[in-house]
Amino acid sequence: MQVTPEILAEVALTEDEYRLIVERLGREPNAVELGMFGAMWSEHCGYKNSRPLLKRLPTSGPRVVQGPGENAGAVEIGDGLVAVLKIESHNHPSAVEPFQGAATGVGGIVRDIFTMGARPVAILDSLRFGPLEESRNRYLFHGVVGGIGWYGNCLGIPTVAGDIFFDPGYSANPLVNAMCVGVARRDALVRARASGPGNLVLLVGADTGRDGIHGATFASVEDPEKSHRGVVQVGNPFLEKLLLEACLEALESGCVVAMQDLGAAGLTSSTAETAARGGVGVEIDVAKVPRREAGMTPYEVMLSESQERMLVIVEPSKLEVVEAIFRRWELHVAVIGRVTDDGMLRVLDDGRPVAEVPVQLLTEAPTYVRDGREDPELAALRNRDLATLPDLARSPDEGIGAREALLALLRSPNVASRRPVYRTYDHTILTNTVLAPGEGDAAVIRIKGTRLGLAVKTDCNPRYCLLDPYLGAQHAVAEAARNVSCVGAEPVAITDCLNFGNPERPEVYYQLSRAIEGMAVACEALEIPIVSGNASLYNETGGRAIPPTPTIGIVGLLNDVRKRVGLAFAGQGVVYLVGPAEATLGASEYLARFHGLTAGVPPSLDLELEQRVQRAVREGIARGIVLAAHDCSEGGLAVALAESCIAGEIGGRFEIEALVEANGGRIDRALFGEAGSRVLVQVAPESESTLVALLRSYRLPYLRLGETAGDALIIGDLLRVSLRELVAAWTSGLS
């Protein structure tokens, strides 16, 4: 075969990489082998750029049962159970076909969970789009939300939480990150490790078509629309539901040695990875793979990314039992090969060898450590002086006042009610949802038959990350953890999705490496291990990268799920702000909306203080003192107050003069400035002194803001807005 630059471009390998393959293989690869290398050595499968950096992440802890390296991570949660979690991106497919791209993203992440032997109990979605004023972005948004809902609803797994952010930086490259959480008995957890030479390799589920060939490669190059030539994948959640039940039943039967879903790079990666983990070889015959279409070549079969397929390894004597289970669920089973002891991935086509490559060579892609350099333009934006901006007017006749500002912020698509999205997601199925979307800072699901509850949420503020990737990533971790703490849960594990531009550019590599460092530092300080994750690089078009987006998916644990609180003010009570008084306009939603600026230094973050704030809030909730808790994020204090009032259908009268003072006399900073480590808590009047004692014992800054009552939100003499107006503004932003 004459290897031309075009051929290498097709499989996205560099000439150096090609030479390395020839050298290690001791010969030139044939076309099938080259395609397999292309897929396995793509960033998506091979983590060429991210792997060296990812070593920095803290992945261990007393609860960790499975860290990164398997299909999903797992942590112990008591009662002999583990929570299994993983997040994954489907950005490129969703840019091409939003509905199916997002749907198949859900399908893939759910398979990652049940492959581990865990029953999926919750789905989350973290979404990023360009502004909704552009019709293309609206099309993407509606398509993506539709696809997520369709797939998850059909499967019968509740979609309970997520986050959405709109920013011009995502117009050409929307982000669709889907997360799934499952529960398993600790002793029933399975690994995707092939073992036992002679064992059979089964392919179960959908027939194979020409779907998504080069998908892994395609997820690792820019301009998805141009680079994608394969057939767009269409999901079949009905088939996945059967696969889910059948796989769990098969695993439960004890007759399965290993299981691996077919994701990016299809059969190539699933066989290679299972073999590599088990230190064995695998031989398969592509002629035995059931096809949806006639005339497929071995190359196409090996690289197809047809959905809803699963690789299952069984001992020959157990074949019948396992086959019977899958047949009962009306699924096709094909024996396509066997485990070998020679460490080779051997592919036959009706007995004729078409590829033979050492497994290790495929799974150990070369890695790159590059030099990063901050983009001077971004540094300049960060260093911009915001003190010269005009403040809001004290009274409306002198200019824009606080009241208009608040209503406009509530209408902002980044702040407004997410109900138009989550009402299209089934979030009550499985009858575990204790706190539904919109009810708390994190969703809470119970685990039947125990007192346990899991709190789940995704988070990442891309503006913070754009202006300072190191600090922004710390915030992402801190905010995610704060959100689960605000419902009363202890953060116990994180799964992360690194969405960045092209890492070959120093400016992007800088963002990537700084963000990972920031995540690591924050996770260490808050003592939360990262047990799984995913990298999606090359999210850029025409040399313009997306804002760095290290999405954090988090799981928190409630030992007694009855002791959770929501964010809704519960009737009359007293409201405190726990955390720093000082806030900043830097990188804030207010600055973007009112001054059209993404600039300034993001809020500072004291991780040690953050830890104490979260501990105190959790203790207050566990002791039953706290009636409601809500984290202050985009839009600052005033928006957080408004959100808790809206949810509780009660107004309140609050004083913030002390805050104005702490913020250099600026009303905008006091009301809408953003800061880390801040939580609003509401307590009953008779619990006030207990709360204060608790906050003191944690040496925390706090402020008594006022009391809830009536049907209007009143903040000093700065603003007075009826609940009705608050609701009208807040519910109009996304509908």
Next chain:
Amino acid sequence: MSSTQGWRADVYVALKPGVNDPQGLAVRDGLHRLGYDEVSQVRVGRYIQVWLEAPDETTAAARVREMCERLLANPVIEEYRFQVVRIDAGH
């Protein structure tokens, strides 16, 4: 506007060949279950009727083609065809 006439476009949208069609598979299996073993394949698409005004058939067809490209079909996974028929005023 100069004198226009009433038209109805019957638009047929189907998945491109090769694209996975779970709906079609399910319907095929459903038909098999009912005993229609002679059925080898089923594909499920959309049938969209559009009533519109246009001065002549050529214009009507050109407009409908545009609507298909922009809204009625998703060119990434679907293909379409249509025919335009003259209708009496007021259909």
Next chain:
Amino acid sequence: MSSTQGWRADVYVALKPGVNDPQGLAVRDGLHRLGYDEVSQVRVGRYIQVWLEAPDETTAAARVREMCERLLANPVIEEYRFQVVRIDAGH
């Protein structure tokens, strides 16, 4: 079976005229938003292609009619029509 031939039935299923069709309304509004003001009405239905074997056209049509009555359309809300076309072996 005696010699059979390949047929494809193109089945069109639409909501009965009296049944409210919000999807049609939504598509019409979408077209208006794109500037196609000449569109007065839109209805959205299903287009089902069924490949089958049958000894002759009459049998093929009779079988397809049955499939429509039993499965492909719901007579409470939908009406259907179809045509059967001869196809070369192996389509």
Next chain:
Amino acid sequence: MRFGVITFPGSNGDHDALMAVEMGLGQPVELVWHTETDLSRFDCLIIPGGFSYGDYLRAGAIARFAPVMESVRAFAEAGGPVLGICNGFQILTEAGLLPGALLRNASLSFECAWVFVRVENDRTPWTQALAPGTILRLPIAHGEGRYYADTATLEQLERDRRVVFRYVDADGRVTPEANPNGSLNNIAGVCNERGNVVGLMPHPERAYDRLVGGDDGLRVLSAVLRAGVEVASTPRGLGSGHTQR
């Protein structure tokens, strides 16, 4: 009373129904796979929600031909209580065991929310313990729940008082705003002539525990037992099923 929960490929509310009966009512219950045909051991049947056969074509269209459905029909004809929930309701209408049809929601999107329904008819086994006018708070979760029947059928249903549940606001008023999917006459559930077969779009089986939103659903499920059942507000223990759900 022994409950049977009919399960098709693609059903996903089967487990919730199982839990509601087991944990909420404390009654014996079994999942019945769609290929079974002997239902003689059951006193009542639930056809749960989900996406049987993916709901491709029309919700419930393919499921109605499953082998078990002949036995369900016989069970219903013998007067046995049958409750079709959500997809189960769709299947029963497709099968002709209940009148009308369920169309795509007027909003064109899936709707998941808690809604109020008013009990209109207490002559069915599933509502006999509930006075007409009783307001229940139940979750809905469906994309195709817009109840439709032609004018003559609708008039007859109303005349024969076969509308069992109607969407209302918190004060029990039938308003357009309270109608989540555009159903004619705000219809949320209907019954057959004899009254023993009831279908509804809301999910009583998801409302058996206050911890997860409410327990009004138990009032429907327990009505079928002659004796009232005490309402559970906390989980009663590990349900069956091979892994935690």
